[in-house]
Amino acid sequence: MSLKVGVIGTGMIGQDHIRRLTQVLSGVEVVAVNDIAMDRAESAAPAGAKVFETPQELINDENVDAIVICSWGPAHEEQLLACIAAGKPVFCEKPLVTSAESAIRVMEAEVAYGKRLVQVGFMRRFDADYRRLKTVLDSGALGAPLMYKSVHRNASVPEGLYTSDMPLNDTLVHDADISRWLLDDEITGVEVRVPRRSTRGNDLRDPVMVMLHMSSGVIVDVEISVNVAYGYDIRGELSCETGIAALPNRPATVITDQFGIRQAIPEDWRERFIEAYDQEFREWIAAASAGTATGPTTWDGYTSTLVADAALRAVDSGKLEKIEMIEKPALYSAVEKIAAE
Numbered sequence: 089m090s091l092k093v094g095v096i097g098t099g100m101i102g103q104d105h106i107r108r109l110t111q112v113l114s115g116v117e118v119v120a121v122n123d124i125a126m127d128r129a130e131s132a133a134p135a136g137a138k139v140f141e142t143p144q145e146l147i148n149d150e151n152v153d154a155i156v157i158c159s160w161g162p163a164h165e166e167q168l169l170a171c172i173a174a175g176k177p178v179f180c181e182k183p184l185v186t187s188a189e190s191a192i193r194v195m196e197a198e199v200a201y202g203k204r205l206v207q208v209g210f211m212r213r214f215d216a217d218y219r220r221l222k223t224v225l226d227s228g229a230l231g232a233p234l235m236y237k238s239v240h241r242n243a244s245v246p247e248g249l250y251t252s253d254m255p256l257n258d259t260l261v262h263d264a265d266i267s268r269w270l271l272d273d274e275i276t277g278v279e280v281r282v283p284r285r286s287t288r289g290n291d292l293r294d295p296v297m298v299m300l301h302m303s304s305g306v307i308v309d310v311e312i313s314v315n316v317a318y319g320y321d322i323r324g325e326l327s328c329e330t331g332i333a334a335l336p337n338r339p340a341t342v343i344t345d346q347f348g349i350r351q352a353i354p355e356d357w358r359e360r361f362i363e364a365y366d367q368e369f370r371e372w373i374a375a376a377s378a379g380t381a382t383g384p385t386t387w388d389g390y391t392s393t394l395v396a397d398a399a400l401r402a403v404d405s406g407k408l409e410k411i412e413m414i415e416k417p418a419l420y421s422a423v424e425k426i427a428a429e
């Protein structure tokens with residue numbers, strides 16, 4: 089039997105997830121949609137799906153088994169709490185929420201429910217290249233990790249959509265989360281350096297250099313550049329005691345002509361991580377069909393809000409900003425895996 093899903097937020101990524109849930113993946117059906125703009129929801133709704141006027145009505149509809157949240161961050165808390173109150177598994181795009189206090193409220197509700205229901209949209213954890221990098225690291229063949237270099241470059245970001253803080257409170261969360269996951273470690277402090285500003289970045293603080301201090305002593309340096317013009321370029325390189333392990337360049341046809349020898353690079357995140365998003369949802373569908381959630385947790389969403397806040401403080405102070413966390417609830421320590429079909 090198919091998992092019946094309702095999608096809240098039918099903007100850019102909501103439409104892409106509806107496409108993958110209806111055209112790419114099996115065992116799932118989009119039966120309901122909602123957006124603050126009813127006309128956008130109506131045009132994104134697959135044939136036969138019901139369009140709801142409010143997220144609350146969609147969440148509580150008896151025909152909806154599980155929910156995908158693709159609205160904007162400030163709306164997530166209310167929608168997540170409603171899903172947990174209804175006892176329904178929910179996939180929530182990053183950011184989980186927009187403050188640590190808000191993340192704690194969602195954690196408390198999930199812990200009180202007694203079972204994981206929330207998966208956060210950190211899709212890099214489902215990318216085959218990152219998974220191979222982690223397998224090499226975890227094998228111990230290169231000794232202990234010492235440093236990790238993470239590069240996050242976007243060709244451009246839509247004008248007027250983001251504030252100057254966007255590289256630190258929206259983009260950095262992906263690099264921070266993948267560093268925690270790869271290294272199996274927590275971030276204890278953040279430093280930020282702001283180099284010469286790109287004239288292509290308009291009002292954005294772009295580029296930025298971030299140093300994430302891990303509890304093991306590993307230091308992660310992150311370059312975030314969101315207006316590089318040439319494409320979407322994601323890199324990662326681990327320096328270990330006896331060797332280096334790096335993400336490969338994505339396979340692409342090698343073209344040789346009068347301009348040289350070159351390979352195309354992805355245009356944006358949809359192209360670079362297309363298989364990762366598919367795999368992320370394959371695993372979510374398997375878990376949600378069993379009435380629970382696996383993958384990135386509410387705790388992971390909580391820590392990413394702390395990192396973003398610390399990074400913004402570090403811009404002002406110019407110093408290492410420490411991260412203080414609450415005690416990790418036991419619900420988020422267990423490793424759960426439900427095989428995807």
Ligand code: NAP
Nearest residue numbers: 097098099100101102123124158159160161163181182183
């Ligand atoms: P978007 O194009 O602006 O779409 C968001 C949609 O949600 C818009 O139609 C918006 O309507 C609607 N919305 C806002 N508040 C709502 C509410 N309270 N209830 C119902 N609908 C509401 O943004 P997007 O690029 O799709 O991003 C959506 C989320 O996905 C964000 O949290 C973003 O950070 C995340 N994201 C993640 C990735 C990733 O790589 N994992 C990539 C892209 C985006 P209005 O436009 O009228 O406000």
